[in-house]
Amino acid sequence: MSPELLLLLLLLAAESTAPLPDVNTGLEFVVAFPENIAYYYPDRPKMVIQITALYDETKITIKQHSFGTICKTQDKGASQDYILHAKMEIYKEETSDITLQIHSDKSITVHAINQKSSSLQTALVLPTDKLSLAYFIPPVPEIQRTTRPAEIVTTDVTERSPFKLVIVNGNKPNEVKVEGSGNETFSLQPFQIQQIWVKAEMELRKVTANHPVAVLFGHTCAIYHSCTCGQLFTSLPPAQSEVQKYYIPEFLAKYAENKSVVLLSKENSTKVQAFDMNSPLVEFDGSAIFYRPGLLISLIPETDFASCYVVSTINDTMSYAVIVVRKNLTDGVRVRDLPVQKTLWQELNGTDFRSASVTLLPGKSAIWHTSSKMAVYFVGNKENAWFGNPAPILSHIPDFRGCVLSPEIVKIGPNAGGWRESLQNCSEDQLDLVSFPDAQLQTQIYEQLRQANKNNLQEVWIGMRRSSMSGEWYWLSDAKVNHSNWEEGEPGTMNDGQCAIMSLAKGFGWRDEDCCKAAHPVCYKEPVFFPVE
Ligand SMILES: *[C@@H]1O[C@H](CO)[C@@H](O)[C@H](O)[C@H]1NC(C)=O
Ligand SMILES: *[C@@H]1O[C@H](CO)[C@@H](O)[C@H](O)[C@H]1NC(C)=O
Ligand SMILES: *[C@@H]1O[C@H](CO)[C@@H](O)[C@H](O)[C@H]1NC(C)=O
Ligand SMILES: *[C@@H]1O[C@H](CO)[C@@H](O)[C@H](O)[C@H]1NC(C)=O
Ligand SMILES: *[C@@H]1O[C@H](CO)[C@@H](O)[C@H](O)[C@H]1NC(C)=O
Ligand SMILES: *[C@@H]1O[C@H](CO)[C@@H](O)[C@H](O)[C@H]1NC(C)=O
Ligand SMILES: *[C@@H]1O[C@H](CO)[C@@H](O)[C@H](O)[C@H]1NC(C)=O
Numbered sequence: 001m002s003p004e005l006l007l008l009l010l011l012l013a014a015e016s017t018a019p020l021p022d023v024n025t026g027l028e029f030v031v032a033f034p035e036n037i038a039y040y041y042p043d044r045p046k047m048v049i050q051i052t053a054l055y056d057e058t059k060i061t062i063k064q065h066s067f068g069t070i071c072k073t074q075d076k077g078a079s080q081d082y083i084l085h086a087k088m089e090i091y092k093e094e095t096s097d098i099t100l101q102i103h104s105d106k107s108i109t110v111h112a113i114n115q116k117s118s119s120l121q122t123a124l125v126l127p128t129d130k131l132s133l134a135y136f137i138p139p140v141p142e143i144q145r146t147t148r149p150a151e152i153v154t155t156d157v158t159e160r161s162p163f164k165l166v167i168v169n170g171n172k173p174n175e176v177k178v179e180g181s182g183n184e185t186f187s188l189q190p191f192q193i194q195q196i197w198v199k200a201e202m203e204l205r206k207v208t209a210n211h212p213v214a215v216l217f218g219h220t221c222a223i224y225h226s227c228t229c230g231q232l233f234t235s236l237p238p239a240q241s242e243v244q245k246y247y248i249p250e251f252l253a254k255y256a257e258n259k260s261v262v263l264l265s266k267e268n269s270t271k272v273q274a275f276d277m278n279s280p281l282v283e284f285d286g287s288a289i290f291y292r293p294g295l296l297i298s299l300i301p302e303t304d305f306a307s308c309y310v311v312s313t314i315n316d317t318m319s320y321a322v323i324v325v326r327k328n329l330t331d332g333v334r335v336r337d338l339p340v341q342k343t344l345w346q347e348l349n350g351t352d353f354r355s356a357s358v359t360l361l362p363g364k365s366a367i368w369h370t371s372s373k374m375a376v377y378f379v380g381n382k383e384n385a386w387f388g389n390p391a392p393i394l395s396h397i398p399d400f401r402g403c404v405l406s407p408e409i410v411k412i413g414p415n416a417g418g419w420r421e422s423l424q425n426c427s428e429d430q431l432d433l434v435s436f437p438d439a440q441l442q443t444q445i446y447e448q449l450r451q452a453n454k455n456n457l458q459e460v461w462i463g464m465r466r467s468s469m470s471g472e473w474y475w476l477s478d479a480k481v482n483h484s485n486w487e488e489g490e491p492g493t494m495n496d497g498q499c500a501i502m503s504l505a506k507g508f509g510w511r512d513e514d515c516c517k518a519a520h521p522v523c524y525k526e527p528v529f530f531p532v533e
């Protein structure tokens with residue numbers, strides 16, 4: 001075996017053991033815009049992509065089929081709208097190569113908006129490497145004048161056609177299979193689209209593919225206002241077979257409690273369940289999508305809850321973040337840098353959870369938790385028409401200081417040495433001997449050390465010492481020693497030692513110690529944060 005191959009296998013092995021679910025950020029995306037006939041032709045919809053950059057000087061290229069390319073550089077935290085060529089819409093034809101391809105050199109999030117007057121639908125777009133190989137096809141909701149009465153449904157007339165699936169291929173030549181009463185297989189080129197009618201007699205159950213694909217589910221004409229109709233679409237969630245808990249915030253059903261249902265689908269069955277706000281928890285061993293007139297939205301299972309999301313508002317609409325979090329953890333929720341007002345929280349009856357809907361200020365908002373995980377949906381309203389999608393996840397790592405893009409490093413150094421040597425040893429790994437002046441940071445680091453101390457070390461050097469001039473204690477980071485954890489009777493006099501050592505055996509208490517004593521250091525690196533303000 002070549003050394004390169006071995007290294008690759010080792011890297012793959014290391015990756016596959018990563019315990020955290022994925023974030024929704026990446027470098028390559030493909031987007032399709034299903035036909036939007038609202039207000040009828042010849043008006044064309046306005047198709048927009050919102051991109052948020054995670055790092056400075058992110059170079060973004062947006063290739064619009066054969067209609068030209070947009071190139072732009074965005075900085076960390078910047079969120080930008082890109083208005084696309086009007087002909088990016090895909091019509092009724094079965095296969096199409098009209099897709100939008102987005103490439104960037106650093107991680108971004110992508111949100112797609114398809115708007116024609118008040119017919120507006122949005123989608124969270126996942127990077128191609130995080131798309132799935134299998135999706136369950138949900139049951140079609142009953143919508144008067146669209147799917148009911150059944151005899152009006154015909155593929156001849158766009159407004160009265162069945163629901164459809166839009167399968168969007170990723171970056172590899174692919175074989176896609178749609179399973180039902182009969183199976184159909186399609187070959188797709190990279191970034192090609194396949195559209196499939198969901199006719200009742202086909203009993204469609206599942207889409208599977210050899211390489212990752214995205215699947216949209218919806219209808220071109222399923223929301224009625226005055227004498228026209230708007231489109232209704234959602235991106236399907238990846239097929240799930242474990243039992244999942246879905247907590248449904250009442251806000252999703254606002255003004256439509258009686259007309260809201262949950263569309264459930266798994267390997268060999270589907271179910272439409274009426275939504276009851278008195279029992280907002282749905283447990284199901286498959287995928288769940290919420291439907292109310294005007295809105296189809298994938299529900300976020302508890303296992304996918306995350307610590308930081310980012311959403312951007314859409315011009316001339318009301319935009320909300322709808323948050324679901326454990327009851328006793330509502331205090332830790334932040335929208336930008338502010339807690340959520342206590343009065344906004346509503347109980348989810350019969351569960352340990354609460355939800356809130358927060359009106360978003362124009363522009364980008366990071367929504368994050370200081371110590372735990374939660375679900376966040378982006379929901380909007382324009383002229384009484386609803387739209388929304390699960391908010392894009394930036395991070396699964398909670399931190400009281402903000403939204404973590406790459407985690408802090410807390411590491412017990414491999415060698416025991418004096419305090420000065422330890423300082424040197426940490427810096428050889430581009431780390432610092434730990435300074436942790438803040439009380440909350442101390443708690444957070446103690447917890448990590450509890451887990452990191454596999455060799456049951458008794459004590460470790462920390463980045464604090466006495467000034468030999470004044471005798472005062474100071475942190476290496478120059479922060480004031482304002483909150484300390486000295487053991488009883490500590491620190492002693494100058495003669496007892498000039499350096500601070502921490503006990504791992506007894507409550508992480510500190511003492512002064514002779515700087516030449518040999519001990520392992522605690523090395524540290526600050527996390528990288530997404531700007532939340
Ligand atoms: C469709 O494919 C699935 C999975 O490969 C298989 O179990 C099923 O029997 C097939 N159905 C038909 C009608 O061929
Ligand atoms: C839902 O239906 C019940 C009885 O069928 C009715 O009392 C209630 O007002 C309805 N709620 C809404 C929001 O329409
Ligand atoms: C559905 O599949 C499960 C296992 O995958 C099986 O136990 C069950 O009997 C099946 N149900 C039906 C109705 O075929
Ligand atoms: C919770 O649901 C039960 C049963 O539907 C109902 O009796 C009770 O009033 C509800 N409680 C709240 C706080 O809504
Ligand atoms: C929304 O408004 C902002 C600020 O005025 C503007 O930069 C952006 O292009 C607008 N977006 C769209 C899709 O019109
Ligand atoms: C919150 O409640 C859960 C159980 O519902 C419990 O396990 C957890 O420790 C609590 N957390 C806090 C911070 O009280
Ligand atoms: C750390 O310190 C030891 C001696 O205490 C030394 O041998 C080693 O090279 C140092 N560097 C690293 C990276 O461990």
Ligand SMILES: *[C@@H]1O[C@H](CO)[C@@H](O)[C@H](O)[C@H]1NC(C)=O
Binds near residue numbers: 437479480482483
């Ligand atoms: C201690 O001071 C540092 C800055 O010197 C500050 O960040 C921290 O919040 C302070 N902690 C407390 C508990 O006052």
